[in-house]
């Protein structure tokens with residue numbers, strides 16, 4: 001197939017991704033009368049946003065006094081001062097507006113007796129600049145993400161957004177001036193390759209948590225947006241920062257809620273020792289997520305892990321009354337039985353720190369416009385949600401801030417597109433002659449490869465390497481070796497072979513194409529992490545310990561800056577953190593302690 | 595079931611909103627699906643078409659299935675072990 005044979009469909013705007021961020025952006029565009037296409041690998045309400053249960057943050061002050069400035073302070077502190085303060089102010093100020101808007105779209109929030117949106121406390125969210133916990137999380141029972149997607153989807157249907165379901169975007173189209181002119185995509189049902197020619201392209205493709213062996217993320221999170229951006233010469237920002245959850249079921253990754261330790265669950269090593277007593281004598285098993293995760297990894301690294309490979313620890317609730325387990329922790333028994341093969345009433349559950357959330361991503365400003373390595377806006381290109389880095393989460397995200405991120409920056413990116421298209425009411429710029437060459441070369445390579453690497457094996461090798469060399473607790477030697485290994489695995493990814501060469505519903509091909517994206521994210525992560533010689537937020541290095549000069553191992557003098565990784569030559573560069581908010585004073589650097 | 599239909603079903607079973615469902619339905623498809631009767635396969639397809647937050651409560655036993663054939667499949671799903 002050549003460029004001339006590729007059907008071209010024209011839209012004002014194309015959005016890749018139909019999770020919270022993509023759907024929120026689409027509303028702005030369609031309601032402004034723009035002809036909008038939304039592409040998704042799955043039906044919109046099957047996007048990963050559904051998995052979010054905890055809630056969405058906004059300083060509504062419905063249950064007690066609250067203020068966006070306090071929310072901003074918490075977010076800056078949570079980010080370990082790596083978040084950009086203009087973007088953080090923007091997000092926290094906009095939060096009440098976007099949440100109330102969502103309510104008007106039909107979101108069934110839990111309510112107080114007076115009929116206001118009910119709010120509950122959530123880790124890291126405080127009143128009066130870090131004084132005491134505040135009720136800021138808005139939820140719809142334990143199905144907040146699900147309810148959010150349904151409300152946003154219905155609104156889009158009303159606004160005539162055109163959905164392309166079970167379509168996979170493969171690459172960005174960029175012209176010689178660097179302007180983005182749409183995407184090339186694959187329709188799974190026909191195997192057809194189509195160009196979506198657009199005046200504006202919005203990426204809302206979600207996270208890439210599947211680069212790790214142990215991940216709470218669903219299989220769909222393969223970082224396609226990041227891979228496409230990287231191949232098109234766009235840098236990826238702060239990819240060394242990944243949030244881990246301490247208790248994922250070993251092997252499967254399925255999340256065991258913090259509530260289990262809240263109800264008295266105890267972590268044990270191979271000698272049955274309650275090891276958290278050594279690391280956190282007061283809080284013990286209820287210490288903060290990062291402290292618990294690091295203790296677990298230390299136990300495993302020092303040979304006190306459990307199982308034949310000594311590669312997990314145990315979460316023990318066998319001392320609890322079975323009736324309490326059934327009543328207070330519904331579903332946990334089923335999860336343990338199905339995903340660990342263990343009845344937790346009788347035996348402890350094997351757990352490991354598990355990748356949960358990606359803080360870094362495609363660099364944007366707070367308008368959702370994508371920035372190149374020089375900080376210049378890339379014309380025609382926007383990004384929002386977990387695939388983007390605005391940067392509001394910096395080195396560590398606060399719970400409930402990501403659903404907020406989707407709403408605020410989904411909407412902002414949509415507004416930016418509407419503005420841009422109004423300002424220069426231009427016709428579509430011509431597609432360059434070679435617009436699909438790179439994509440077609442990739443597909444042709446897959447169709448003709450013989451004697452190549454198996455996709456599953458290669459993915460697994462990548463995931464194991466990321467987990468062992470770039471996990472929740474990082475070591476100089478392991479990172480250096482990790483870089484070498486991941487570059488070796490990249491060579492295997494370049495020669496993957498699929499046995500099924502058919503056109504229609506070729507899932508083997510799709511999985512190989514997903515792996516092309518995963519490997520870009522894995523490289524960005526490993527290389528950025530190896531280079532950052534400090535500990536900050538979720539990036540914790542054994543050789544950057546807590547000292548009086550560098551509390552928590554954070555080295556502001558040398559490392560208070562954003563990483564930018566570029567695919568070409570694996571080049572790293574750095575850019576300053578924006579410390580000037582929009583209207584208030586800078587929240588000055590301080591040691592992060594709770 | 596032909597290759598196309600099976601691949602479509604596989605995609606819909608392993609690209610879901612929740613990791614739990616990816617794991618369970620994927621494993622079910624490999625291990626149990628080939629031995630199902632056509633009627634059972636049909637019932638499974640209906641379940642697989644549900645949204646995760648409809649299906650998950652059935653699988654983890656907090657809700658129950660009305661349709662007997664679907665209940666049979668749900669019981670099999672509850673038996674799947676992902677380790």
Ligand SMILES: Cc1cc2nc3c(=O)[nH]c(=O)nc-3n(C[C@H](O)[C@H](O)[C@H](O)COP(=O)(O)OP(=O)(O)OC[C@H]3O[C@@H](n4cnc5c(N)ncnc54)[C@H](O)[C@@H]3O)c2cc1C
Pocket residue numbers: 016017018019020021022039040041042044047048049050051052053054055056145167168169170204205206207216217218220224225255356357384385386387399400401402403404406
């Ligand atoms: C278990 C779990 C619980 C969580 N709980 C919370 C919580 O309580 N509160 C909170 O704030 N955050 C929570 N998070 C984080 C939050 O859910 C995510 O960050 C957020 O939902 C991401 O939304 P998104 O719109 O960016 O992407 P997603 O919802 O992941 O959507 C991505 C979309 O992109 C599409 N897509 C991807 N690649 C392509 C491609 N190549 N072509 C076409 N389409 C593509 C997909 O089909 C999908 O529609 C949780 C995360 C997990 C894993």
